[in-house]
Amino acid sequence: MSVRILALVGSLRTGSTNRQLAEAAVKHAPDGVDIELYEGLADVPFYNEDIDTEASLPAGAVSLRAAADRAGAFLLFSPEYNGTIPATLKNAIDWLSRPYGGGALSGKPVAVVGTAFGRYGGVWAQDDARKAAGIAGGAVLEDVKLSIPGSLTRFADTHPADDAEVVTELTEVIRRLTAHAVAPTA
Template sequence: MTQTRILALVGSLRAASVNRKLAEAAVQTAPDGVEVTIYEGLADIPFYNEDLDVPGSAPAAAQALRDAVAAADGVLLVTPEYNGTTSAVLKNAIDWASRPYGVGALQDRPVAVLSGSISPNAAKWAHGDVVRALGVAGARVVENAHLHFATIGERFADTHPKDDAEALTQLAGAVNDLVEAARGELVSA
């Protein structure tokens, strides 16, 4: 069996972001034969502008993201919730990876979404917005691989998610479902 590659995109740029820590814990849960990599460089990508998106001369940072998504067997998006929606960083990454429309790097790519928020809502609004954007972009959204983490400021105040047995179990399940979808072993919604 060949190595399955999962690319994680984190919608928070903050170094101490709990959403980033959730992605780091997800990396730890990868089963044998699976590599989960957190993409670095989302902060370097300009806001999507069709004037910049010229075939053969897209901004290097945007093209690097497209190439990384295209090379992945599946994508794991981790979204915080800012003012009731996803972060501009994550939405921008979806916009760049979705173009050109109909043949972008996200087209038919299995994608799972994790959301985490300090609120009891667990970033479900942001999660819904990301799922909607992915659907329009043509991604294969793997519904059963989704997770919502509520009150993360309290839950992970004194511990990293990688040290939380319940979180690790949940993350391992989501990563496994995404891997199965990437390998064609699971029907995605």
């Protein structure tokens, strides 16, 4: 049985270097590891308890929660927007945190990685993503990190999937995350 990891990318931009980093993870996932790059975050409305009911649950939230239920672990890719986590990624964490104590993140391992233009690679945003995922019930792997600085120049001519150093480091993140994966609930 393979390990299923759900990858959530905080940037919706097609050419996002964090999306490219997630594509590299999918491409270089070890045998026995299936990484699903979730494509529907743009379709998930901002979290609102008024619509988080059986009668009015938005299709985007249903799809996200179903994908999360099938996952044994989560790999979050966070760029840094104004020094913190992008709203898209935070919104996904909010939807996956509910119902309180039993959300799709609850008890499942979470690793956070990313790249940003600045010289620290988005560490503030990634730290905020770890904090939010942990409060939401995820089992955050605090020591599994990858922050790649200078994204716009480093990946201007080379896709992360073709950068040997990035592939080595990303593969190690996946290996360590996989070691903590749990059996999916669905």
